[in-house]
Amino acid sequence: MTRYTGSCHCGAVRFEIEADPVETTSCDCSICAKKNARMIQVHESGFTLVAGEEFLSTYQWNMRIARHHFCARCGIYTFHRKRMAPDSYGINIYCLDGFDERALPHRRTEGAALSVAEE
Template identity: 65%
Template sequence: MTERTMKTYQGSCHCGAVRFEITTDFPELTQCDCSICRKKNALMVKVHESQFTLLAGEDYLTEYQFHTKTARHFFCKTCGIYPFHRKRVTPDNLGINVFCLDGFDPDAIPVRRAKGAAML
């Protein structure tokens, strides 16, 4: 069994206006089947809000909510990229789009298929 180590990663939207940092050991990645996640095709890692720092670009973020309006999905106003969202079921956690992380390769991390479409 491989021991996982907490590491800090930096990430950004495509244009670089929104920049952030997370600390995680990547226990798993999540691919959700809800209507928005299917369309944005993101692969996410869940991090507690204490392990997330927005480094730049708060003014460049726009927010989208739907259905229960509990989850908060954030997008860059300039390039349209989705870097993260505040989760619905665990609102003290964020789902981070791992494709926005600098130099990160998700291939060796197990992916859990979340049943978001079944949430009412």
């Protein structure tokens, strides 16, 4: 397993992951598209929030299963609890220190095809 450290822009939210990701993903659902997010999936056993729980804000929409976390001070999306894999986190790879996205294949996932709740 490889250990990575990560943080939001202002540094209030800091976390560590242990993972051996095999791919990065981006998602075409309405929120991921606006975040322009590129992610890796990490099981919750490999995730540690080091600092900033008091700064961590959560946005939920639609089915209110996924939990989209971001720093309330600088606004950066750091990670989220996944809807399709609720025991895992999606990690914003651009928040990771020294992560080489070019070393991994990239896959586009089709989140937009998932059901959307009727309002």
